[in-house]
Amino acid sequence: MSDQPATERIPVSVITGFLGSGKTTLLKHLLPQPAMADTAVVINEFGDVGLDHLLVENSSDDTVVLSSGCLCCTIRGDLVDTLRSLFLRRRKGSIPQFKRVVIETTGLADPAPVLHTLMQDPLVSECYRLDGVITTVDAVNGMDQLDRQMESVKQAAVADRILLTKSDLAAAPKVEALQERLRKLNPAAPIHAIRDGRIDAAELLNAGLYNPETKSLDVRRWLKAEAYSDHGHDHDHGHDHHHDHGHDHAHRDQDPHDVNRHDSRIAAFALDWDRPLDWATFVEWIEMLITGHGENLLRLKGILNVAGEDSPIAIHGVQHLFHPPIALPAWPDSDRHSRIVFITRDIARETIETSFRSFFMPKAG
Numbered sequence: 001m002s003d004q005p006a007t008e009r010i011p012v013s014v015i016t017g018f019l020g021s022g023k024t025t026l027l028k029h030l031l032p033q034p035a036m037a038d039t040a041v042v043i044n045e046f047g048d049v050g051l052d053h054l055l056v057e058n059s060s061d062d063t064v065v066l067s068s069g070c071l072c073c074t075i076r077g078d079l080v081d082t083l084r085s086l087f088l089r090r091r092k093g094s095i096p097q098f099k100r101v102v103i104e105t106t107g108l109a110d111p112a113p114v115l116h117t118l119m120q121d122p123l124v125s126e127c128y129r130l131d132g133v134i135t136t137v138d139a140v141n142g143m144d145q146l147d148r149q150m151e152s153v154k155q156a157a158v159a160d161r162i163l164l165t166k167s168d169l170a171a172a173p174k175v176e177a178l179q180e181r182l183r184k185l186n187p188a189a190p191i192h193a194i195r196d197g198r199i200d201a202a203e204l205l206n207a208g209l210y211n212p213e214t215k216s217l218d219v220r221r222w223l224k225a226e227a228y229s230d231h232g233h234d235h236d237h238g239h240d241h242h243h244d245h246g247h248d249h250a251h252r253d254q255d256p257h258d259v260n261r262h263d264s265r266i267a268a269f270a271l272d273w274d275r276p277l278d279w280a281t282f283v284e285w286i287e288m289l290i291t292g293h294g295e296n297l298l299r300l301k302g303i304l305n306v307a308g309e310d311s312p313i314a315i316h317g318v319q320h321l322f323h324p325p326i327a328l329p330a331w332p333d334s335d336r337h338s339r340i341v342f343i344t345r346d347i348a349r350e351t352i353e354t355s356f357r358s359f360f361m362p363k364a365g
């Protein structure tokens with residue numbers, strides 16, 4: 001665990017989104033805004049020659065281009081080195097005192113390993129904290145990309161904010177259908193339709209647990225667990241079909257003939273539990289889950305009511321990584337339920353729920 005409190009580490013925003021979906025255009029419009037002052041930018045390009053940094057006008061010493069590979073696979077070590085070197089140069093005063101980092105991934109990046117590195121690498125997580133993931137989705141090509149490219153599904157599924165770009169080029173019904181699909185894929189992320197990257201940076205920043213404006217840990221905003229309750233996850237209606245392909249109820253109204261839809265492999269849901277949880281049992285359950293399903297646990301976050309603790313514990317996981325829990329100073333309101341949000345691939349809600357109950361429901365007889 002990092003010695004630095006979460007509030008003192010430098011926030012990192014990750015901009016991801018499929019090829020050509022408008023990441024660089026967005027960055028170009030964000031960087032001149034006052035809310036983005038003192039931002040260091042790390043741009044990752046696929047291929048030998050980086051171009052995007054030339055397109056982002058205020059390229060400077062704070063802009064680092066990682067080329068010749070995709071951030072998610074070949075050059076993860078470079079990301080660690082880059083973030084570390086930026087931090088050391090900042091401390092030495094050889095570059096300005098940046099207060100935020102923005103990483104633009106390549107369009108083909110699977111975002112999970114990038115988040116992994118940010119949260120897991122001891123050197124990185126000592127100095128930085130993941131603030132949020134911003135995903136651009138192309139209104140013209142997005143539907144097709146979601147059908148064909150699993151990366152684009154994952155990019156949308158793990159987003160904290162989704163930006164629908166190029167809606168000026170797509171017919172309204174097409175934009176609405178895409179928005180609807182994205183809402184099912186990721187119920188908690190607000191979706192903004194934008195044109196040519198134009199959006200107020202304040203809408204995108206500070207998506208994390210810590211809210212710099214109120215200087216407090218803002219659990220409700222971070223977790224948005226309530227967003228999952230309206231999306232058809234109820235399980236009391238006598239579904240008798242078998243869920244052996246990880247098909248989730250949230251997607252039951254998709255076109256059954258469209259076998260290519262990756263979204264049916266992705267499920268987003270929240271578990272809610274009204275009794276205090278035994279911490280040792282919880283850790284045992286999570287470890288079991290990670291051992292069995294780690295790769296497909298795309299994202300997990302929650303706030304727990306732990307037996308014997310007066311205040312809540314925030315948890316955060318990405319695939320095989322379970323981040324050190326954070327003890328929050330107090331409950332945000334009178335609701336003392338534990339809430340855990342899951343974004344999974346090929347794991348149905350029932351699987352998680354059944355395993356949770358097997359650990360926490362008192363055994364009959």
Ligand SMILES: Nc1nc2c(ncn2[C@@H]2O[C@H](COP(=O)(O)OP(=O)(O)OP(=O)(O)O)[C@@H](O)[C@H]2O)c(=O)[nH]1
Nearest residue numbers: 018019020021022023024025107165166194195196
């Ligand atoms: N009409 C229109 N064009 C846009 C919009 N957003 C981006 N574009 C254009 O889309 C093209 C691709 O945009 P980029 O910002 O380079 O996309 P990118 O995601 O950075 O691309 P890669 O780094 O190759 O993955 C450019 O020609 C942009 O001008 C938009 O909202 N409307």
